Amino acid sequence: MQAKSAEDVDLRVRRRLRELRTQRGLTLEEVATRADLDVSTLSRLESGKRRLALDHLPRLAAALAVSTDDLLRAPDTEDPRVRGTAHTRHGVTYWPLTNDGPAAGLHAFKIRVSARRRTPPDVLPVHDGQDWMYVLAGRLRLILGERDFTIKPGEAVEFSTWTPHWFGAVDGPVEAVAIFGPHGERLHLHRDEGA
Structure with a gap:
């Protein structure tokens, strides 16, 4: 049990060390010099390839201008809320449900399609990727190539965006x-076509 506790403290200090160093815009070399450590020692401490010794704590805390207690405390948990702003384009309002850098380049949105968005453009857009939608309320018109679908609440659709498509x-x-994949996100939110 005591070994597990020591590992937890070691891991916490390593994470906190890296967090504080990067927050302050300091390099490994700058912190190592201030703490009177070799750069390789500091690098191995941060990466977990070397165990933390008690005599390292006051020197590292001083090098980062924090107390030893601050170095030992758990890092703050990041705020998980998505803080994007809504965008409206061509009768569709998009509220982001993912932050920047989502997994695999996918972007999730809650969308509201205006009742006035009923007429597709003369040329349906085509782009790289895959789109997926789940209807919460209302009836969505989805045109895929030559086919015209009505998607009801509780139904989901997934389609290749290489197929000419439009929804309203x-x-x-x-x-x-x-x-949307990255290409779909750019098309729906940023291009001037009637996507």
Whole structure:
């Protein structure tokens, strides 16, 4: 049990050391010099390839201008809330549900399709990727190539965006959750076409 506790403290200090160093914009070399340690020792401490010794703590704390207690405390948990702002383009409002750098380049949005978005453009857009949508409320019109679909609440669709496509409202506003790849996100939120 005591070994587990020592490992937890070691891991916590390593993470806190790296967090404080990067917050202050300091290099390994700068902190090592201030703490009177070799750069390789500090690097191995941060990476877990070397165990932390008690005499390292006061020197590292001083090098980072914090107390030893601050160096030993657990790092703050990041705020998990997504703080993006809504964008409206061509009758669709997009609220981001993922922060920057989502996994595998996917971007999730809650969308609201205006009841006025009923007429597809003359040329349906095509782009690299895959789109996925889940309808929460209203009836969504989805055109894929030559086919015209009505998607009801509780139904999901997934399609290759190499197929000419467009979505709009059937008879009132539509709310849905959508997941776009990076190409789809750029097309729906940033290009000037009637996507």
